[in-house]
Amino acid sequence: MNTSDTCFDVIVCGAGHAGVEAALAAARMDASTLLVTGNIDTIAQMSCNPAIGGQAKGQIVREIDALGGEMAINTDVTGIQFRLLNESKGPAVQSPRAQCDKKAYQFRLKHTLELHPRLQLFQATVTGLIYDYGKVVGCRTNLDVEFRGRSVVVTTGTFLRGLMHIGKNKNEGGRLGDFSAKTLSQSFLDAGIELQRLKTGTPPRLLGRSLDFSRMQEQRGDAEPTFFAFHDTRDDGELFHVEQTGERRLGWRPGCEQVSCWMTYTTAETAQLVRDNLHLSAMYSGEIEGVGPRYCPSIEDKFVRFADKPRHLLFLEPEGRTTDEFYVNGLSTSLPFEVQVRMIHSVPGLENAVLLRPAYAVEYDFAPPTQLFPTLESRKVENLFFAGQINGTSGYEEAACQGLVAGVNAVNKVRGLPPLLIGRHEGYIGVLIDDLVTKGTQEPYRMFTSRAEHRLLFNHGSAELRLAHHAKVHGLISATRLARIEDKRRRIERWVSRLEVGRTHAGTYAEGLRRNGAPSELPAEFLKESVGVKEEVLYRVRYQGYLAREHRQIEKLASIEAVRIPPDIDYAQVRGLRKESTLKLGQLRPMTLGQASRVSGVNPADIGVLMVWIAARQGRGAAPSE
Template identity: 75%
Template sequence: MIYNQKPFDVIVCGAGHAGVEACLAASRMGASTLLLTGNIDTIAQMSCNPAIGGQAKGQIVREIDALGGEMAINTDVTGIQFRLLNESKGPAVQSPRAQCDKKAYQFRLKHTLELQPNLQIFQATVTGLIFKDGKVVGCRTNLDIDFLGQAVVITTGTFLRGLMHVGQNKNEGGRLGDFSAKTLSGSLLEAGIELLRLKTGTPPRILGRSINFSGLQEQKGDSEPTLFAYHDTRDGEDLFHVERTGERRLGWKPGSEQISCWMTYTTPDSERIVRENLHKSAMYSGEIHGVGPRYCPSIEDKFVRFADKPRHLLFLEPEGRSTNEYYINGLSTSLPFDVQLDLVHSIPGLEQAVLLRPAYAVEYDFAPPTQMYPSLESRKVENLFLAGQINGTSGYEEAAAQGLVAGVNAVRKARGEAPMIIQRHEAYIGVLIDDLVTKGTTEPYRMFTSRAEHRLLFNHGSAELRLRHHASEHNLLSNSRLKNIEHKLSCIINWQNLLENQKTKGGSWADNLRRSGAIADLPAEFMAQSKEVREEVLYRVLYRGYLEREERQIERLKAVEKIKLPASIDYLKIPGLRRESALKLQQFRPVNLGQAGRISGVNPADLSVLMVLLASEKSERL
């Protein structure tokens, strides 16, 4: 049965963090959008740690907000603890992080989707795709109901042939207590899309009242929390009520009534238990074939790979205000349950801990992301977009960013318009997508500040200034907010110029600031500006030399990025091009010379060959 004779503009399959941003972006652009999910009650579920942000990830969330996404505001109004990481370091690498109320985050976002115009939600498991003439034209479901769409976004997370491991015990599912999407993989393979396996894991959850907090180190939230959304440019928005319906959405005043986390450590007994039972771990017994995350290792990996460490830090983090459940951050494992019990009880403060949910590893299919264009559209199937963990990433933030971009570009594709491409020098989102489609990944990809060569330009406070042209061009923000952003930018530039040019004792205000760092000596009128304006002006003034150097380098690189590579080039037939490079270029099909240069194995000599070829073709046309 076909549900809709007139195709939706966009169909989104999967309602995790990528799926919700994809369907919100599409519907807010005015496109008729359908969200298909196997379980409406787990929309935006925080399957692992209920935390948002962190190193580089916090900047991504602010960029999502700058592009009209929902993750930032949803975090602010359901957050239970806020901390600014790297506060003692430079502003370029400072990153906001928040612990959220797990259920409040999920319920508020579900409610937001239900109230969104142009968006229809339907509970059904997508079992396959419908193809016609090399294009995707819809989806099939387990209810024998087909849905037609001009563009389809796949955001399946860990559910593609998901298999969970607790020791030798195996259960099908993308997360504990949920299902596995077993047939969609076959549909993707049928379309010529390559699939491989990855692995991720999660720690046990414990009952808070069974924790002995005496002797543990308390970790409080910041007294002045750094929020994720740009509240200063929102035009008096009511965060909790929806004017059209009068309904009240869940949430509270951002930063209010924060809850503490607690720190503890593994012990020599913890290490003994793990080492004596390594052969029982699904990871070390050969039961798992997928590659796990290097930067979020299991406790087994920690004791094996970092044998010189006498102990490992663990965080006990509350899962919400209305639950007594705690998350043991740092204790991911796939050991059998009886071993997990002994391991947890070997940790200070957890000697009598009661386990509510066991830790487990989950193995799942992903599509190597070099099979996508920078728009996140599949190179194999037209009108098919992929976002989130299906592209080999890890983390809610990376998934949400991809979902937003895929949702925008699915609409653009349905309308026959050029895609939104965020460049590497514009945002961490640009670095993320360029890394994926150019370099690919063989392990769960996680964003770090070190991955961005222009990270000095990516301080978290500047995201909406950096990305305002994309938000404007693609109609992602309200006109009033865009005006507020432009006014804010004008104010920043004016004060930056004034501090640089107005003379005072010892030189300009800016010279004195760079020399002494004494902020208190600045003009009173400047100090009366909003915190957001002051911080951005100070950043631009203090780091002026470094920022100008970055801008000059970007200008030099732009010339290379502008040199387009025709899609028809047969790299295997180019004389003088090394065989290794020709094979890589033929596989990845870069869209310009800059992207070609970022492919592993392609060197400057190869780029010179390509430039000679392009020059000769141009002269022949003349």
């Protein structure tokens, strides 16, 4: 398995958050897997904030865990602060978030990869892909070593022709201190894959002992932390699993010895410094051609786009337990180093701050994701899958879930098995992938709860209940865990029924919950159930009417989602389609009428025309369905 003439089932190019999930998913499906990365010591590097989760992102991580991924458990055992966001709002939008020990997170994931018997790691820079009659069959490296594979998953992050900017200073690289993949882009272009440019950025890092925390507001972790992994259905020993080698993976008991983060604000002096030096910013001087993230703006963007706001909130977040390095959340910039120093010193508590690493912007190539099937396989090259920032997304969580789906589907493609396809009604992962391949993106895509039309069904605690059938079909989690999930489902359904009919002096338990919002009186037996069971039962009972409405809407849309569009359809021959729709549908080639209905510019009348055409082609009164 260690020779270049071996033909792997799956080759993964890149070992960021998408790459590690892709490689682990493939290996756990018993596929021979090769993970090639430019630097083994930066596997799963947290290039920006060492935090996992947040709005909608926290739900994604729980969905990753439900599908057998590693991000959730890795976060729980290397987390140093846990907080549940939107705790004052409804459970549907409550999202777990954790600050991690940056190096512990990275080292544990590297060790996890090394321990898997079906997974081979190799350090080299992928310089190009090898094609044969429209299929990818391997990759070339800078070491003049070639690898052959039946499928390839590309997870290159920001490294495709990565270029970093600090003012007018430019350095090649996907992140500070690392390399740039300069030749791989041409390999994609040679295969007819379109590339465009995007931009992202990161704040400065500061030395903790140079900060005055007495001038900041402390932000502690939750006393009762919300974790990402479903510990109640896991096998014993999964937290700190000792392999046959006797090696024990890094980590600690989840939620122990949490550390604090700190809050401060920019000042009028900060704002003036930014405005006076906008012409020196790489973003505003024309040095950068890529489009930046709308929802994670630089400090320059904040003072330009929100000129009426006198100040902006900053978070000082520790990078780990064994370092004194702090991340300045909210201060991303590409201003020159000298301006950065003055700007930082204008902030309360940072007057004497010492910079360890400057902030910078990085622009990179990405492949517009409308060139992909919903499986994340390329429409241009067979057996080639893309996942992560190369698809135009931002964030570790968005990358990781794509990597997992791409890894599973690469194996299924090699084996001739049906793919893993998660619907928009099943989870945020389904929404994300459908948005990407159907609508595309012109800026770094970030997941929000508002993107999901059925978000009431996506409370984070229900992820494994929603996705267990996918995990079962594709063999992604153990039989014992599946059994525990099914037992949990039965207990939840039984208690929902019992609370609807069980009575107190003031009516049924369910009526009391919906009337009062909080459980004033509940059966003693119910209170002995696990936290996961109790929370899901209370959620379903309390929001019963809203959830029922969501399910009715899904059933109404199910018929159109099931209608398959013939892959050889010539849209120009479909009479009645508008020219715009003919053009866009011909480019995107959606797989179902449901997907076609979400293409920008396609209206309900066009869908009606398509439905009639498909039914006529089949020679019967109803359109074909899956």
